Amino acid sequence: MSDSLSVAVIGAGPAGLSAALWLKQLGYTPFVLEAADAPGGILRFNFLANEWVLGHHGLTGVAMSERFVAHAEALAIAIECGRTVHRLVPIPQGWRLFLADDTPRHAAAVIVATGLRYRGPEAVATVAGMGELTEGEVAYGPFAFRDLEQCQGKTVLIVGGGDNAFENAKMIAELGGHALILCRSQPRAQRQLREAAARFADRVRVVAQAALRAVCREAGKLVAHWQTVSDKTEAATVDRLHFLIGYAPNSEWLVAALGDAATALARDAAGYLITDRWGRTPLLRLYAAGDLVERDFPNVVSALASGARAAKAVDIDLGAR
Ligand SMILES: Cc1cc2nc3c(=O)[nH]c(=O)nc-3n(C[C@H](O)[C@H](O)[C@H](O)COP(=O)(O)OP(=O)(O)OC[C@H]3O[C@@H](n4cnc5c(N)ncnc54)[C@H](O)[C@@H]3O)c2cc1C
Structure with a gap:
């Protein structure tokens, strides 16, 4: 050569x-x-x-x-x-x-x-309790879109506010699951994806300007805790966490x-x-x-x-x- x-x-x-x-x-x-x-x-x-x-x-x-x-x-x-x-x-x-x-x-x-x-586990290392999650309870980036059928009837906390987060929520809702989107600022997904997620108002909830702080097990259930812009702490029971954070x-x-x-x-x-x-x-x-x-x-x-x-x-x- x-x-x-x-x-x-x-x-x-x-x-x-x-x-x-x-x-x-x-x-x-x-x-x-x-x-x-x-x-x-x-x-x-x-x-x-x-x-x-x-x-x-x-x-x-x-x-x-x-x-x-x-x-x-x-x-x-x-x-x-x-x-x-x-x-x-x-x-x-x-x-x-x-x-x-x-x-x-x-x-x-x-x-x-x-x-x-x-962005994977290193990007959320400060969230307490992440190390306790099992493989089936958390997915990052593209892996949040794999085997989505397993989200049927489940509640998934999606961290992120871009196109991927909203598309993921829409697909989970279509499969009969529930999605809770947590975004640090205001959602920045393209309009048609936000509208699509909004059509599933009973299945997709968006919490803007909130930061995930901890994940823990309470009475055998997975509970996610986040902090709102007004410094309040809120929590929800979830089955899985998807991180779509860029x-x-x-x-x-x-x-x-x-x-x-x-x-x-x-x-x-x-x-x-x-x-x-x-x-x-x-x-x-x-x-x-x-x-x-x-x-x-x-x-x-x-x-x-x-x-x-x-x-x-x-x-x-x-x-x-
Ligand atoms: C979940 C997901 C869905 C998407 N959907 C679409 C879609 O529907 N339509 C669309 O058009 N685009 C989509 N994209 C985007 C599209 O995949 C990318 O724009 C495209 O793959 C970019 O190609 P690339 O070659 O620049 O980079 P990549 O595909 O990222 O390839 C880069 C390669 O470099 C390798 N690499 C990294 N570091 C090194 C190193 N130091 N030395 C040697 N090799 C290294 C990586 O392993 C990788 O194989 C999607 C992306 C994702 C993640």
């Missing part, structure tokens, strides 16, 4: 796989490094039908991710799972990557597409891997990478794509497009070398 044609893609979600596909078609030799034990990205945990991607009618996110991976594999694109880069060093010919086992790899360019992670960009690892060179990297206050419209970071031959650069509108179609765009930018820049 000619080193000048070798391009590293970090992250095997829709953006990374799309970048690799375009690189391959443009005559490069992409290799994809994925930290998880399987490729496909966060879509692997989208258990619902995803009707937002033209031409993929009727597929769940899981099935769609399998289709993306199968396409890359059919073109013999190398995807290595369980691989993380712990050092990324600029060299005159591009980048030297050091993987966790310290194996150095060379790439003429690097496209970073490491997406977002859902996502954070996976960019810290890049800052650590770049060391001193990271000072040139541009990130916003939340950690999203800032690039030009082609996905170029301020560092030469380092590009970013997908949710990692998409604060406003993360979705599969945009991720596919930005991966393609970053690949094309690599071609433009390397072609001009």
